[in-house]
Amino acid sequence: MLPLIVLLVTIKGLLMALTRRQFLTLMGGSAGAAVFFQACGVPEKELFIDSPIEMPEDLVTGLDNWYATTFKEGMSSQGIIVRIMEGRAKKVEGNTDHPLNRGTHSSSAESMLQLLYHPDRIDAPLLRTGQRGSGEYKEISWEEAIDRLSSQFTSLEQSGEQDKAVLVTDPVNGHLGMVVKKFVSATGIRHMTYEVLEHTTLIKAMDEVFGQDNIPDFDIDNASLVLSFGADFLSTWVSPTRYSRGYGEFRQGHEHRGKLIHIDSRFSTTAANADEWVYVNPGTEGVLALSIMKSIVDSGQVSQDVIEALFDGNSSLLDLYKPELIASFVGVSESKIKEIGDLFVKSEHPIALGGGTAGAYTNGLQNLKAIYSLNHLKGNVGHKGGLVFTPNSPIEGLETTNTNSASEFKSLIDNISTGEIKLLLLKDADLYYGLPDSFGFKEALFDIPFIVSFSNMKDDTASIADLILPQNTLFEDWGTDVPLAGPGYQSVAFQQPVVRPFFESRGDNLGTKSFPDVLMTLSQVLNKNLDLSGDTFLDVLKDGARQLFDLKRGTIQASSFQEFWMTLLARGVWCDVNEKSINNSYVGKVETVPEAKFEGDGRFNLVPFASAAFYDGRYAFAPWMQAMPDPISTATWQTWIEINHKIADELNIKEGDVIEVRSSNGGVITALAMPNPATPPNILGIPVGQGHRDGGRYAAGRGSNVLSILGTNFDDKTGALAWASNKVNITPTGEWIRVPKFENSVPDFPRDEHQQIVEISTGNNNHVGH
Amino acid sequence: MVTELHNHPQWGMVVDVDRCTGCNGCVVACQSENNIPINLEEHFNQRRAIQWIRIERYWEGEFPDVKARFIPILCQHCGNAPCEPVCPVYATYHNDEGMNVQVYNRCIGTRFCANGCPYHVRFFNFWEPEWPESLKNQLNPDVTVRSRGIMEKCSFCVQRIQRSTRESERDSVELKDGDRGLNPACVNACPTNALMFGDWNDSESAISQIKEKESYPGGRAYGLLENMGTSPNVIYLKKVDESVGSSNGH
């Protein structure tokens, strides 16, 4: 309509030789008329009401229902409830019944909504048509896809080469773990578990120090002192939502405010929240821990029993770690070491915990062992305000996979290069992204004849796969969860579909499917008996629920199984707070800590850190997470380098300068400099999470992947990737990009050094608000 | 008039800065609940990103004596709001329940209100919000999607207040303090429980009790920029730092 009016007025104008002023007046008036027309326009689809066919009680416009499910996150999980309106997931909130998060939830849980409705989700099995990595695929049916996959298996079996097939998954537990384990043993293929930022060293430390096979629940809520080495537990380490909940109580939940001392070579979010951040030289955390231990032992407040258990009666090995001897080595003053030791021993409920950078050197395991042994000095294992391990789950047959170390993956890649791997299956294991370039996976993958990925968002590894079988997102799937970092008593969380599969309308032969169901179907096609109690994954789950029902204890008990099952799904989790029987008597011996070895002789120690927004890169697809400001730098959408502001001045580097970071193995990435006053002068902090090859429109080609430049350095004992052991050099490129950050979007609040506030007394009117 | 006001709940919040870890969980929860446009890189670069609740990080000192402080800032729903009298079309006003209401359909986008807000919690839609078609499935039908040219800000999730009060009246069930259907999205999300929501008029509510407990000289309660006379409905509890001088510690 508008162009017509413009045309008419123009013609009129030409004919009557209007002055410019008259012309503009007429145009303005006509534009006004145009607004009327546009404003009256309502999108056609809003003029229709589709009536439902049957009468689902919850498909009424405006009616909301909340369904419980579980969001699995690495070693931990969060119980969530999802608001469903007209069959669509609108909001995630925490499930108050879940023992770990108790009604709170993290931004990563919220971002799962954007995974469910992501515009770049894969909606059918894809078969590669172009070159590997070209991104050219064509859609095929599930029938054909299973066919192709099973023929791969069959041909391998015929030549007796089943072990030349490898299934790599993320850490799986519960019934999914059970199905994976049974599938692997029935077909004879290999199985490996991959974590980009692995916890193998931490779990080994738990085994050697406490004799346990899981990560304890740190009862921060009731602790009086938390001594944390390197573990950014308030932001990204293991179970940040649960620890944050504990931290809230720790601070203001009871009369005695707890004290948090964070020891780290980088100023992390936990360091920012700590009462005290103690800088420690990279790789020396274990030495520092032993020195603190020495100071504590010397105070004479440790019982002889403990000395006996820890040192076989003779603590002389600690003489090497006298504070005065190692102070300059660790970069912490003698008085500070003694002060910390003093605080620890006098504290009623202290917790010592370590992870993150502390475990990411070649001496990582020894560091962590020294750190965790501090807990034995106060005997806080299994007690309130201490470390509480979780007993095994009551359901039989549940399996939790153990993460394979990076060195095992290096061996796998070596095997690939010699042509020993014929088939690679990947589920939520982004090897292409997570393994450093120096491992050689990016080249070796061309020696694998067939790669299959179960990714639903085309992670980097899927983008080079030959066959993509998209799996359901968590909101569309069944499952059980028994996390490795449990709540300290028996619990089994259930995951149920809260929406119909988003691509259901594509039919049975297209769309997404549940990964365990695909494995079970595949095994039927291959004529393998998985020895499971049902034909579908849901049947297997129900069987597990039946075992819980038969226990007749815990938070959910019912008279019939149907009632139990309904209540279980409504509540989302079954637990038994009384079931915490576990043997806490083991005390691992204290050992010396060797020096950490670093690669390269660059000026800076590179500390790649799990970013609050993306963790290890897995949430980069979500625009909410891309736009979430990092707590320390407030940067978004890009990869930045934390560098000390004085050093930056010295090197003439300002915020936004595009810097090249070079590691000694030839790896180079570029990122934007963000000088800050907290980064130690010898440290360079770069967040993990960007630099994806694909991952949807919000993640593809954005930022840099700092993991790619790491070297093949492993923990001496566990073979885990020693990701903090690189020394790098930087070169400004001369370019500058404005860093998209939230800071300075609004002026700072004026800060009054004298904290002048209006006197508030209970006498006069002190209404706030009126 | 005053007695009438006492019949209505006066909604307010308590923010415990000592508990806040700066995780930004509240920020994302708010964006999910309130159909906030996706903040793209250009939006941050132009300093026009919209975050109804934000975490501000302040540096103190430098390495090795350095601290970073986090504080969540949201609309204070001021009793004496500088944003209310300046709107030429009365698109923002103070309602009987103590909240500063933004009426989207009246707003003509003069941005005078944002000009006056000392907390900088008002945001203008400089661009038409866009979502890819499939992401629109996530939008909350209880919240109006604002188009270009409209001011928006934290509403204490008024849609939740309306829904909860209506449903409690319909079902004749009393609405209890701390009801999770009533709480704003940020309050429910916060992992450390640093945010609390409630009714100032209810002396038994959690927030009233905290205010009672911490409002004494040397206590932790304070209002943000309260010496400006805005009468905020949000009380902040100071962070405790034992290493700082005794003038403001416990």
Added chain:
Amino acid sequence: MIPGDFRTPKPNKNQLIKMAFAGLIGLIVFSGIVVALTFVLSSWLGQPIIFGNEGPDQPIAFPHNVHADQLGMDCTFCHRTVEKEAAASVPATGLCMTCHSDVGDGLEEIAKMRSLYDDDRSIQWVRVHRVPDHVHFVHEAHIRYFTAEEGIESSQVCSKCHGDVKNMEKVKQVEPLKMGQCVDCHKQNNAPTDCATCHY
């Protein structure tokens, strides 16, 4: 006054063509304005001002007069959530089929509906009453108020805004349903006139 003052020179050919053209354009513009005004006025009133208001054609010509008047069915039998939720809700085809799986053989509209039901396809009703997106209207609160206040049945409240639907063969909008009407009724009934009641 001078002789020849009001004598306009006879237009020459060029000028004639120009004037004719301008006249034609003027006519088009004028009719355009008339159309626009009709559009705007109709929009303002909430119903068409020319062509009469007979209500939109629906995919299945459901007669309310047959069901609500002749058969005496209650409004809430089909519009079930009006006493509980914000939306009154259009009933599922399954509800229709509770009777019409047997009743109505031979009627074309019933046949249409049955075939849609059998194909698992929903009926795309054309919306008659619509308030803008920025208005959150809640049926339940209004039903609750009037049934308590006037001691009437829920279905007797419906006609206050929807008119005499019982006697409509084709549903049409009879009330403008503009904000003025809402606020007037709220003021009369001491209901909240706080903006945040509906606009959030």
